[in-house]
Amino acid sequence: MTVHPLAQPLSRAAKPQLTGGRAIGVLLLHGFSGSPASMRPWGSYLADRGYAVEVPLLPGHGTRWQDLNGVRWTDWYAEAEQALDRLLTSCDAVVVGALSMGGSVALRLAQERHDDVAGLVLVNPFVSSSRPELRALPVLKRVVPSLKGITNDIKKPGQDEVGYPRLPLKGLSQVTEMWKPVVRDLPRVTQPLLYFRSTEDHVIDDSSSRTVLGAVSSRDAQERMLTNSFHVATLDHEAEIIYAESADFVARVTT
Template identity: 30%
Template sequence: MEEYPVLDGAQPIYFEGNEVGILVSHGFTGTTQSVRPLVEAYGKEGYSVACPRLKGHGTAPEDMETTTAQDWMDSVEEAYAWLKERCSKVFVVGLSMGGTLALHLAAKYEDIAGVIPINAAIDIPSMENIIETTDDRYIAAIGSDIKKEGVTELAYDKTPVASIEHLILMMTRVHDELAKIHCPILIFVSEEDHIVPPENSEMIFNTVLSEHKELIHLENSYHVATLDIDLDIITERSLEFFVMYSNTK
């Protein structure tokens, strides 16, 4: 199997800090670069942070094409295990498909202290249409849906159709798992998103069984909100969330 070098800026990011751990996951075809501002903000506050490079990401589309949804789940599982070895509490945060993965972990592990999905993907009809209508191996890139001028996401310049099939399988699985989520949840949704329909976040909010749940609308960001104009809102509100729920049993 061909080995692909990791793109500069796509490397995993780990901070070993206090006993509160935060797992942060990037999204589909993206890299850790897209969530680095959050990771660094959390690390600066003293938290232990794990931000893995999802398998097949941050290298080449041909590499991603050979990976599966299970591979991506395994990537966040490994990061979660790293935090569990060091921390008494763990929160999970994710952008786009990273939010989907965060929800999967929150459904699987009852001891997760809280989950923060950001424009998480549960149902993308346009993706299903692609599978049904194209015979191509790749479609156009989906990265860099950002409102802020001069900001670019480090993501693939084309999208493997085989990977879209795995994304759909994972979204379906996690959609069915939502009612298993009982931990506190803070959901961020961009009001204008050209990749994931904002209705996804409404669906998540309405389906999880969390006693403490909140949906925050981002008025000045597109899909990659972690690199966009509303980054400060995401940072501030998520840090408040960690403080609030890291002190509960």
Template identity: 35%
Template sequence: MVDILEGAEPFAFEGNDIGVLVVHGFTGCPQSMRYLGEELNKRFGFTVVGPRLPGHGTSVDDMATTGCADWIGEADRALKELASRTKKVFVTGLSMGGTITLNLAWRHKDIVQGIAPISAAFGVLNEPMAEAMFLNPMPDRLPGVGSDVKDPTVTELAYTEVPTSCLGELTNLIMGTSTMMKEITCPALIIQSRDDHVVPARNADLILAEISSDDKRLLWLNESYHVATLDNDKDLIVDQVGTFFQALAAA
């Protein structure tokens, strides 16, 4: 057993028979998705679940013992549990959670009715992360990538360091997911901040071009950085994601 940081706990908000899975990002925790989850439940009545991915919201040492199979495995478990008690299920996720959102849409076409990846890590890394992949010797840890937020009053609960063993796992997740993008056909609302210091904004254009969904849309955010779910555009995200999923559920 590991101790979970205060505020990093997984959450669930019971609502109607429409389920929404919300997935946090790399080195972050459910805290970054709690506002979105709470408001989707309050404003739209959805049943919302926000899992804590293994190794997150505990310690950097704990994270170093996990990998992409663990992260995907927990998202799978939460998705199937939610689907077992709701009629329709949708998925939204931030950063690596956005990558996992895409991955779930590809692997669970029979379950996932629509997706909203937010600042999703896809095919293009930012310069510091790309350079880190070629360090020799490779250190055990590197500076963290969390809390890229424009609002000065807000802080993301995320690690200040990244275990480098997990960088390779993140790359494997991104590469594995990117090879199957053409097989994603469910409706998609792609959300991306124009000024993102963690995930280059052009990832959003790549996702839009790669997926095969007939209904695919791109929402640009102008007042937020990477962790947009906690930033100045957080209510815009709630309204757009909620309205998108609500319309799909009623169709």
């Protein structure tokens, strides 16, 4: 399958001369049915400041929507773990950043690879939902392969996260399967946490914020509200705020 150029993985080496002599890495994880395109400007910003960056293409993404109906959430986790390991071969410390469903994967990394994750930056993470339609998903996924897509919920004109036009339901059911261990183990998350949440989000509701911030054990947990961005805030009007504050956060938690 051909992968859109902007949906391809992004890797950048560390520049310790810009970070006080230490090699610091950042792993960025995109959302469900999206692609690395949603994280590429953020990754480039961090790379320009000397951080090593990995933005992997999670399995089932970047090709055709049908491919997402053939993967399991553990495939996304395995890809993210491999990217984390690549950074750890050359970096002194690694911070994980994520958008939407990538937030669940990032939290799982923090739970399972505790000593290898120095901090978390989450942007509108998708960890739970109070929407009643999800209750029908176990039945609906058996009779309907997909629904209308949810990509490009972006207030700023001219932006494109290079996602799928359809929402694959078997793939979505894997997202909800991932929630079970992730939510159960949220108290195991003790790393510093920077949490960005859009006040207007047409993809997820605010239950994820309550779920995460109400259960993690992080003593250093900060929530930042974004008032001029929709769900894909990494490409929206306040993207530069995310980039700048995350760079400061990475510097602070890896010293």
